Amino acid sequence: MKKFKILHITDLHLRHNGRLFYSTGKKINNGLILNGHNVLNISDRDITSQKKNIFDLGSKKFLLDQILKNIDNFKPDLILFGHVDRLDYESFLHIKEKYSSIKMAQWFLDPLNYHGPDFQKNKNRFFLKYQFCEANFVTTSVDVLDFANKDKTYFIPNPIDPSIDIYRNFKNTTSIDVFIAISHGQHRGILKRDYVDDRVKLINKLTNKISTNIFGYKSNPVWGQNFFNELSKCSMAINLSRGLPIKYYSSDRIASLMGNGLLTFINEKYEYNDFFNKNEIIFYKNINDLNKKILYFKNKPKLLKKIASNGCKKAHKIFNNKLISDFIVKKSMDLKIHNNLSWMDE
């Protein structure tokens, strides 16, 4: 495998003091290193939050200056952007014009769903980099994005990292039935006042014949190791994402649920049946179907553990961070993909 010098610019959450040690940026970064690439990191938001200057609002100039100095010293083959919303159009153009021989790529995790939250804002954020990147990676199927060119936009699943997603709940006797975690933004950390979205409507209609461990509704979300501690108490989980379902999009939480061995329930409209079968994940049509299936598996603990185990194994196999990072690098550097998994064609 050819090794590259990669400048990975993404939020590494240093200012969050370990609260987000399982972030997707970190998982992709680990994957890049495990694949043997020489990776240099710039944590954009940590830089801009530490360097405040009234003459440089948002520290954009400082961030650009840091990036340019890093490129000059490191001379990367690839610059990989993970969100990086603090740079503006001029800055990206400047980087691209100055270093035209260096490939640029971005990964983008937020929903690009016309019927979802912040569509216009997210589309603009994505598009800002899209126009300068040789390859773009999104967690929504490219089939449903009519603004992105399929020749340079690719689907990636939310990565599972075997060094982070280490729990195997199906092996344990758990005290609570269902784990649900939602938030109003991982950077924010706490809930917004008087903000209610569709996910809450579903939570309110859940059967009361089960025990639940719910975070992000009525109680603040849990982060850091507490997230994994709470998740470990449960045998099942409902994967909830904001907005109407769109093909393949999911909150990155799905990686934690499946990757740590919980029996995961997902709305069938996300079309995850392209990756998993009914012996690996549970698809539901609506709230009645969901309640019925949760109660069914509550009463069939052996089957529950079996399916959770199958799902966990499959998810670790096909959503592995090494594979996803390798896919990102190969597509960005225009190299042939040898290990062709189902999601790679999407």
Next chain:
Amino acid sequence: MNKFLIFRTDRIGDYIFSRLLTEAIKKDNPKNTIDFVCSSYNSKYIKNFSDVKKIYILDKYDLSLMIKNIFKINNNNYDYLIILDGKRRSVFFSMFLKAKKKFVILKDFRPYLLLKIFFNKYFINSEVNSQFNNFSCVINYLDVKVPTKINYYNSYKFKKNKFVNLPSKFSLLHLDEKWFEGHYYDDFHYMSLNIKSFKLLIESIIKKFKKDIVLTSGKINIEQFDLIKKSYFKKINSNIFICKYFSKKVFFVDNTDFRDLENIVKYSNEVICCEGAISHVSNSFNIKTYALVNNFKTAKFWTSHMNNIKLVKRDNISNICRQISLI
């Protein structure tokens, strides 16, 4: 339904490329209306497109015309004002115009303060991306779906074809001013086309395509080309000349305007030309095109979306012949 006003005060070739936007806007909602601000020269061409509703003339800094048009335009309550030509006069003029959203594509002229005050968004027409991608980017910000292919002529009324006497199968060689030194960019490579090398060029085109050749030219009178014309061609009617020195017939069609050229391109089997408006026209008709370019990077900027184009590096005629024969 939205009302769009697009500035395109430069050349016809540039307008043609803007059809990408026009097509996308109309396809998104046929009720959308599109008006253009353009030069009086271009207006004669643009009026042949049925999807362009109104045309406003902006010739250089014609202040009286500008003032007259300001009132007309501001009465129309445009939703989007889009400057595609990046001209200073367009930016200046649009500062006085009302529109819900104003976008501008710029090249080297970048008045940042004015852009921040008077425009919602600006784009740099940089060669880091192709022109197709740059325009696609603007289209995306209009919330309109980007077309994958340009068809310039969906709503176009072609001129009546007056060249019915030309052969049914022919290769088109378009010899405009871009072939001749002193009539185009000084820093370009030129082909030293003269009476002697013209013979070599024609022979190699015949050898490659085995068809009659139709020759056309641009609007500028060029001494070298007049010499070629006098040496090889004989007039057969008011604007068609013929040459019988070669194994196939070579016709020269004189006094053609751009709309005539579109017709000739439309009926040709292949086109050999310098990269520009003609190669964009031939691409739209999906006709195989051999386009002479000064450097491949700049050429890719204009041609990246074209499927049926072969790029030939500008060089002396014998090297051009060699390149064409090898493609």
